[in-house]
Amino acid sequence: MSNAFFRSRLTQLPLSLLGLFMLLLSACQKEDNTDYAARDEASIQTYIADNKLTGFQRQPSGLYVAITQPGTGPTAQKNQLVSAKYSGSFLNGTVFDSNTSSYSLLDFPLGQNIMIPAWEEGFTLLNKGAKATFLVPSALAYREVGAGPIPPNTVLRFDVEVVDIATTIDYAARDEATIQKYIADKKLTGFQRQPSGLYIAITQPGTGANAKKGQTAAARYTGTTLDGKVFDSNTSATSPFSFVVGNGQVIAGWDEGFTLLNKGSKAILLLPSSLAYGNRAVSTIPANSILRFDVELADIK
CATH class of the missing domain: 3.10.50.40 (Chitinase A; domain 3)
Structure with missing residues (x-):
């Protein structure tokens, strides 16, 4: 083990944490006249119907949320720390990112625009112990930029669990x-x-x-x-x-x-x-x- 390894400071973020960076880059993309909002809405509705899913509530933003396990206590508030388990997948079922089989949790401060918009919004609807499924239109995910294995303008699914909500960990x-x-x-x-x-x-x-x-x-x-x-x-x-x-x-x-x-x-x-x-x-x-x-x-x- 080299001393250089111990002094390294390289930071790597899970895909869900790349939201702000990706959205800022989107301004550099070429103009695209496709109505992705309408396309994504239709895709999500078709996905729900084809898979016979229930319990989804559409938010004004276009985010679909289904709480699959109720939690306890108040919902997460801005600047609180959320500790989460999650699995991110495409609508075809392919998982692109997950920590569900890990001993580690993803900790993030809510409301500081570190996460993609769908997470910033979706977790304000959840309390400690809650599990939910988010169906995310591309405008609330990685838009026309994409991220890693996620192509541009992709509708995503996240299955999430709120393990804890706190001011400090x-x-x-x-x-x-x-x-x-x-x-x-x-x-x-x-x-x-x-x-x-x-x-x-x-x-x-x-x-x-x-x-x-x-x-x-x-x-x-x-x-x-x-x-x-x-x-x-x-x-x-x-x-x-x-x-x-x-x-x-x-x-x-x-x-x-x-x-x-x-x-x-x-x-x-x-x-x-x-x-x-x-x-x-x-x-x-x-x-x-x-x-x-x-x-x-x-x-x-």
Whole structure:
């Protein structure tokens, strides 16, 4: 793992977060005289009829909303933080974006035009625990610009769930609950929780004293999200990755975790987001991500 990786600040957003950027770009597109509003309205009505869907309410904007599971409490308000699960698909059923099988949630502030217009409007109709389906005309999605795999002027479907609505998010409590669920789901054993919130399971004991602050550790590792996506690994590299323990050259979870290991030991580290990258998105790692590292302490000097 290079130091450059740890210092990276590249931010990547899910497709649903690209709304404002895409709408601003739309002014650069060539003029198109097609009446997409009428076309999209007809497409949505045909889709509802063909699939025998019920419960949809058409909003004045053209957004169709069907609440499939009522929630509790007040609906989401401007500037509140919404934590959501979602699946985005085309009307032919092809999914283009989803976090429904993920351990992570999508958190966004409502009413700040970060999301596409359909989300900014649709989530104001939902309360905590609610599930709903949005049928979105292209004018409330990515318009004539498109985004990633989404062609221009495309009607979209989003199946969403409001997991929480809050003014602030207690990521420490949420990460703790998520890590415990992950351990239970995967039937993992041997983990010890540290006061910091770091979970460590030593899978192969080493020999000698543990690494100490100021010593140089040589490590082999694989880093994954809890969903199993590998974001970095050096297991096939010629040489291990070396760093000075406790000097802030690596994320906090590593500085702490390697002081619990000795030469030759292997372990699994489960890092709450506060011991990883916090609220920063780094390379392909979303903000506020819990991370798993399978590590080996190859040498200590």
